[in-house]
Amino acid sequence: MEGVDHLAFERNKAQFDVDEMKIVWAGSREDFELSDRISRLVASDPVFRKDDRAALGRKELFKNTLRKAAHAWKRVIELRLSGEFSALEPEAYKLRAFVDQPAFTDLHWGMFVPAIQGQGTDEQQQKWLPLAYRMQIIGCYAQTELGHGSNVQGLETTATFDPKTDEFVIHSPTLTSSKWWPGGLGKVSTHAVVYARLIIDGQDYGVHGFIVQLRSLDDHLPLPGITIGDIGMKFGNAAYNTMDNGVLTFDHVRIPRNQMLMRVSQVTREGKYVHSNVPRQLVYGTMVYVRQKIVADASVALSRAVCIATRYSAVRRQFGSHNGGLETQVIDYKTQQSRLFPLLASAYAFRFVGEWLLWLYTDVTERLKAKDFSTLPEAHACTAGLKSLTTTATADGIEECRKLCGGHGYLCSSGLPELFAVYVPACTYEGDNIVLLLQVARHLVKTVSQLSTGNKPVGTTAYMARLEQLLQYHSDVKKAEDWLKPNVVLEAFEARAARMCVACAQNLSKFSNPEEGFQELAADLVEAAVAHCQLIVVSNVYALSLLHKHLGDFISTGCIDPKQGSLANEQLRNLYSQVRPNAVALVDAYNYTDHYLGSILGRYDGNVYPKLYEEAWKDPLNDSIVPDGFKEYIQPLLKQQLRNARL
Ligand SMILES: CCCCC/C=C\C/C=C\C/C=C\C/C=C\C/C=C\CCCCC(=O)SCCNC(=O)CCNC(=O)[C@H](O)C(C)(C)COP(=O)(O)OP(=O)(O)OC[C@H]1O[C@@H](n2cnc3c(N)ncnc32)[C@H](O)[C@@H]1OP(=O)(O)O
Numbered sequence: 001m002e003g004v005d006h007l008a009f010e011r012n013k014a015q016f017d018v019d020e021m022k023i024v025w026a027g028s029r030e031d032f033e034l035s036d037r038i039s040r041l042v043a044s045d046p047v048f049r050k051d052d053r054a055a056l057g058r059k060e061l062f063k064n065t066l067r068k069a070a071h072a073w074k075r076v077i078e079l080r081l082s083g084e085f086s087a088l089e090p091e092a093y094k095l096r097a098f099v100d101q102p103a104f105t106d107l108h109w110g111m112f113v114p115a116i117q118g119q120g121t122d123e124q125q126q127k128w129l130p131l132a133y134r135m136q137i138i139g140c141y142a143q144t145e146l147g148h149g150s151n152v153q154g155l156e157t158t159a160t161f162d163p164k165t166d167e168f169v170i171h172s173p174t175l176t177s178s179k180w181w182p183g184g185l186g187k188v189s190t191h192a193v194v195y196a197r198l199i200i201d202g203q204d205y206g207v208h209g210f211i212v213q214l215r216s217l218d219d220h221l222p223l224p225g226i227t228i229g230d231i232g233m234k235f236g237n238a239a240y241n242t243m244d245n246g247v248l249t250f251d252h253v254r255i256p257r258n259q260m261l262m263r264v265s266q267v268t269r270e271g272k273y274v275h276s277n278v279p280r281q282l283v284y285g286t287m288v289y290v291r292q293k294i295v296a297d298a299s300v301a302l303s304r305a306v307c308i309a310t311r312y313s314a315v316r317r318q319f320g321s322h323n324g325g326l327e328t329q330v331i332d333y334k335t336q337q338s339r340l341f342p343l344l345a346s347a348y349a350f351r352f353v354g355e356w357l358l359w360l361y362t363d364v365t366e367r368l369k370a371k372d373f374s375t376l377p378e379a380h381a382c383t384a385g386l387k388s389l390t391t392t393a394t395a396d397g398i399e400e401c402r403k404l405c406g407g408h409g410y411l412c413s414s415g416l417p418e419l420f421a422v423y424v425p426a427c428t429y430e431g432d433n434i435v436l437l438l439q440v441a442r443h444l445v446k447t448v449s450q451l452s453t454g455n456k457p458v459g460t461t462a463y464m465a466r467l468e469q470l471l472q473y474h475s476d477v478k479k480a481e482d483w484l485k486p487n488v489v490l491e492a493f494e495a496r497a498a499r500m501c502v503a504c505a506q507n508l509s510k511f512s513n514p515e516e517g518f519q520e521l522a523a524d525l526v527e528a529a530v531a532h533c534q535l536i537v538v539s540n541v542y543a544l545s546l547l548h549k550h551l552g553d554f555i556s557t558g559c560i561d562p563k564q565g566s567l568a569n570e571q572l573r574n575l576y577s578q579v580r581p582n583a584v585a586l587v588d589a590y591n592y593t594d595h596y597l598g599s600i601l602g603r604y605d606g607n608v609y610p611k612l613y614e615e616a617w618k619d620p621l622n623d624s625i626v627p628d629g630f631k632e633y634i635q636p637l638l639k640q641q642l643r644n645a646r647l
């Protein structure tokens with residue numbers, strides 16, 4: 001039977017309305033219609049073609065990215081996708097997503113503009129934002145240096161106030177202070193928000209943001225005192241090499257005083273440092289914003305991989321043929337289901353968690369406007385923790401999907417190698433995932449230690465208020481179906497997270513130096529932070545497979561016993577059987593075009609084998625029957641073998 005028939009058959013098995021699910025996935029009917037329209041628009045535009053990307057060299061690839069970014073901007077304007085001022089509108093964002101090629105514009109819109117919006121005064125916003133909104137200047141976010149990324153307070157670039165000229169002098173005092181990594185910096189950006197130590201009259205006031213012009217707006221050459229370039233090829237072939245991650249050094253570059261972002265703190269004409277009545281952590285606000293975006297994007301990357309692996313698993317057959325009949329679809333193997341279906345569930349779970357985090361972020365932003373900073377620690381912990389949890393699971397999930405597709409998953413035409421290579425740096429950028437979990441752990445330990453002072457835990461740590469009860473808890477599950485009750489799963493996750501946090505807090509209290517204790521117990525603290533973040537996911541959606549995966553934690557903390565663990569596993573198998581007939585329909589609900597998926601294995605029509613065969617012949621190596629180099633390197637070998645044989 002041809003693949004085409006396999007998927008039609010699969011679609012007929014679905015036990016739910018796929019069109020309704022498309023709307024659930026998109027968020028609303030309006031969002032669905034918008035995504036559908038824009039994804040088709042991109043798919044039908046020859047400039048946005050991407051099937052040739054893997055074969056391009058770096059220079060061609062980069063030029064191709066510039067072309068796409070310019071064309072995307074033209075389309076944003078022609079189709080009025082940008083609202084009056086900014087491309088940070090859902091329509092433009094969707095266009096960017098479906099173009100599916102990282103570019104300098106991501107950092108311009110995703111970090112440069114938000115940094116000015118969040119940290120600039122009203123006056124500064126009025127001056128810089130209209131230019132940035134019209135892309136008359138192009139900006140990047142220059143924070144990380146060769147010597148320091150995670151440790152932001154360790155940055156070395158200096159911004160020294162010169163009261164004589166009312167300027168800051170931006171300087172890179174050491175090799176390790178070279179800015180290193182900022183996307184869009186290497187070849188494109190005309191401006192950057194540069195993070196540097198503020199020095200006034202010899203005193204160091206810590207890291208602050210400054211708007212610095214890097215290149216001439218006429219001929220694009222670096223301005224005097226600025227050395228700038230690309231940091232070189234990165235992991236994967238095309239993947240993130242569409243981006244010009246850059247290196248930048250300053251040799252006493254002067255900027256006007258009013259280019260320090262002064263919403264959080266100011267430097268007066270007289271050189272006086274004034275700190276507003278707001279937490280200094282607001283300087284980190286852009287990172288909170290982007291981490292929230294990264295969580296929202298995790299479900300997109302994971303769902304793409306899952307869509308490919310699910311469709312292909314329904315098309316692929318191995319073993320099990322009796323009397324010349326059909327072999328078994330690999331999706332029917334229980335091992336395939338137990339690896340694939342939890343990822344399918346995770347993609348949906350991350351979609352809903354992303355929506356929830358957007359709500360939380362919007363709420364915090366509104367409160368900040370009203371000068372209520374009380375929820376900032378919670379927003380930091382949630383964005384950092386969920387960024388870490390979802391990107392780790394997504395990167396691992398994409399790789400698992402590649403393995404689920406067997407040998408063909410390793411072909412670039414499966415779409416999976418490139419998806420992995422583009423996605424995996426998300427575990428590092430915008431905060432290394434372990435470093436971020438340690439931030440969550442600090443928040444949790446602080447919460448536990450404040451319980452005795454009567455401080456009521458709020459937000460996602462509210463469950464800690466029931467600590468006594470959670471420490472007494474033992475699951476009352478008696479049969480497999482009991483694990484279907486959301487409250488039963490939720491309580492087990494709450495008790496596990498609470499017990500792991502309390503155990504860490506108790507162990508920490510044994511150290512006379514808390515910081516030393518924190519370093520010593522870091523691995524346990526990270527586990528406790530993961531347990532807490534998983535609880536956030538579980539409290540937004542139901543997730544039994546996580547419980548099975550981390551059974552060790554649940555049993556060792558005494559929340560459940562081994563028998564109840566086996567019942568969870570039994571229930572999970574029942575659930576896999578229920579998902580099985582719906583699997584293809586569940587991934588169809590993502591409504592991805594073949595252009596966006598970029599995968600022969602994940603084609604909507606399931607016509608995998610003829611297309612794989614056709615694609616192989618397009619490889620440049622097949623341009624000639626006898627390869628270049630035959631005469632120089634193969635023929636002499638063959639002749640030598642002949643001579644040896646004669647001897
Ligand atoms: C053409 C058409 C186009 C149309 C286009 C349309 C749309 C645009 C398309 C896309 C754009 C959208 C989005 C973009 C999405 C993706 C972008 C793409 C790629 C991403 C590139 C990645 C960029 C980067 O990587 S930038 C660099 C990021 N760097 C980091 O993340 C560094 C990590 N380190 C830290 O964050 C911190 O230093 C630390 C680890 C938290 C360490 O802090 P610590 O040692 O504790 O010390 P400190 O004194 O600094 O902090 C103490 C105190 O502060 C609290 N804290 C820390 N951080 C925060 C925070 N962020 N917010 C609030 N509070 C914070 C901490 O908890 C402590 O609190 P307390 O004292 O204990 O109470």
Ligand SMILES: Cc1cc2nc3c(=O)[nH]c(=O)nc-3n(C[C@H](O)[C@H](O)[C@H](O)COP(=O)(O)OP(=O)(O)OC[C@H]3O[C@@H](n4cnc5c(N)ncnc54)[C@H](O)[C@@H]3O)c2cc1C
Binds near residue numbers: 107142144147181432
């Ligand atoms: C593709 C890509 C794009 C990027 N884009 C930008 C950009 O646009 N702008 C920008 O400013 N930056 C950018 N970055 C830089 C990025 O933000 C940093 O690389 C990231 O924050 C990690 O910091 P690091 O490189 O210093 O890692 P390190 O901190 O050196 O990490 C190395 C190892 O040390 C461990 N480690 C570090 N500190 C601790 C600790 N306290 N406890 C335990 N373990 C620890 C980490 O877990 C990791 O295993 C980008 C990076 C990449 C890969």
